[in-house]
Amino acid sequence: MYRNFKMVPRLVFGRGAFNQLGKILEDRRGPQGSAMIFLVDDVFKTGALAGRIPAGPRDLTLWVNVDDEPKTAYVDHLTELARQNAERTGGAPAGVVGIGGGSTLDLAKAVSLMLTNRGSSADYQGWDLIQNPAVYHVGVPTLSGTGAEVSRTTVLTGPEKKLGINSDFTVFDQLVLDPELIADVPATQRFYTGMDCYIHCVESLAGNFCNPFSRACAEKALDLCKSVFLDEPADRDADLMMASFLGGLSIAWSQVGICHALSYGLSFELGLHHGIGNCVVFDYLEAYYPEGVADFRRMQAKHGVELPRRLTADLADARIERMVDVALVLEPLWEHALGSGWQSVMTREKIRELYLRM
Ligand code: NAD
Ligand code: ZN
Numbered sequence: 001m002y003r004n005f006k007m008v009p010r011l012v013f014g015r016g017a018f019n020q021l022g023k024i025l026e027d028r029r030g031p032q033g034s035a036m037i038f039l040v041d042d043v044f045k046t047g048a049l050a051g052r053i054p055a056g057p058r059d060l061t062l063w064v065n066v067d068d069e070p071k072t073a074y075v076d077h078l079t080e081l082a083r084q085n086a087e088r089t090g091g092a093p094a095g096v097v098g099i100g101g102g103s104t105l106d107l108a109k110a111v112s113l114m115l116t117n118r119g120s121s122a123d124y125q126g127w128d129l130i131q132n133p134a135v136y137h138v139g140v141p142t143l144s145g146t147g148a149e150v151s152r153t154t155v156l157t158g159p160e161k162k163l164g165i166n167s168d169f170t171v172f173d174q175l176v177l178d179p180e181l182i183a184d185v186p187a188t189q190r191f192y193t194g195m196d197c198y199i200h201c202v203e204s205l206a207g208n209f210c211n212p213f214s215r216a217c218a219e220k221a222l223d224l225c226k227s228v229f230l231d232e233p234a235d236r237d238a239d240l241m242m243a244s245f246l247g248g249l250s251i252a253w254s255q256v257g258i259c260h261a262l263s264y265g266l267s268f269e270l271g272l273h274h275g276i277g278n279c280v281v282f283d284y285l286e287a288y289y290p291e292g293v294a295d296f297r298r299m300q301a302k303h304g305v306e307l308p309r310r311l312t313a314d315l316a317d318a319r320i321e322r323m324v325d326v327a328l329v330l331e332p333l334w335e336h337a338l339g340s341g342w343q344s345v346m347t348r349e350k351i352r353e354l355y356l357r358m
Pocket of ligand 1: 041042043066069101103104142143144146147148181182183185189193275
């Protein structure tokens with residue numbers, strides 16, 4: 001059986017595309033002029049973008065803070081605020097719009113799902129547990145690399161695990177990809193999130209679930225990443241945005257691998273963000289991805305990025321064990337990277353050993 005692949009049905013791409021957001025949303029509001037819920041990274045609260053958000057009087061703008069990566073409790077809180085706005089304005093929201101990096105896009109996806117599904121978002125961490133379609137939701141990335149704009153997951157940290165809400169309903173209904181929005185990302189953040197895309201491609205290509213579709217996307221995205229971070233092409237923002245999109249498509253069709261499995265453990269236990277966590281881990285995976293790690297180090301050197309070291313040296317044993325537990329939950333990633341007998345290759349002891357080197 002081949003997978004029946006759900007994709008983002010509509011997207012607008014190009015410099016200044018953000019100016020079209022108002023019109024796109026207008027078409028969804030219906031005759032009652034139903035409200036939109038904007039979830040916007042609070043880094044933009046004081047900048048020029050704040051004044052360009054096409055919010056009307058019934059709409060709600062929630063400035064979201066992503067100092068910590070999205071937690072299920074935060075999603076539940078934001079959903080409650082959106083529900084209260086619906087009561088105040090006398091009608092269900094017409095849509096949810098996420099404007100920000102991967103964290104904000106994931107929050108927007110999660111809120112759009114939780115507006116139509118009962119209980120806590122923690123109840124839905126896993127694969128295909130969502131029962132009802134989400135509210136119409138739009139993604140507007142301001143940072144490129146995660147591929148969250150195209151994926152069928154929203155990665156959340158819950159009380160027990162860091163695991164996405166994976167479902168066809170999670171996928172955005174509309175994307176607005178405007179390279180101008182990523183122009184002012186601080187250089188180090190841009191590197192970390194850009195390397196997330198690069199690692200998606202390396203991992204997608206070097207695994208058992210790779211196929212002509214995922215390979216085509218990953219190869220192009222990998223070339224774009226290397227060009228952006230080694231050659232500095234003229235339109236590097238557009239190139240990076242395109243790489244993120246294609247890298248995301250590639251892993252949606254294939255899978256990520258060892259770096260992501262280990263990085264989830266680091267992030268769950270140490271609160272390390274996804275991009276930087278991946279960079280930390282990837283540097284220790286030469287044995288598995290030799291060419292990928294060599295090019296990664298060239299890009300790192302060119303951008304003068306120093307990675308944190310000795311993160312696990314003084315950690316209590318129980319915490320290392322928890323990290324191993326989180327990594328081991330991600331079975332499809334291990335199977336993609338190492339095959340169906342992966343448990344005999346990647347033992348608890350081996351994972352522990354890798355963590356202790358970091
Ligand atoms: P992020 O969204 O966590 O943002 C990182 C920092 O960059 C924040 O401080 C943010 O305020 C800032 N920022 C964002 N846009 C900016 C801009 N234009 N100018 C200046 N600062 C800006 O970073 P990220 O790397 O894009 O996302 C990481 C998150 O994405 C993690 O939570 C991870 O779990 C998730 N993720 C999701 C998927 C998915 O498929 N859903 C895939 C990979 C990662
Ligand atoms: Zn990633």
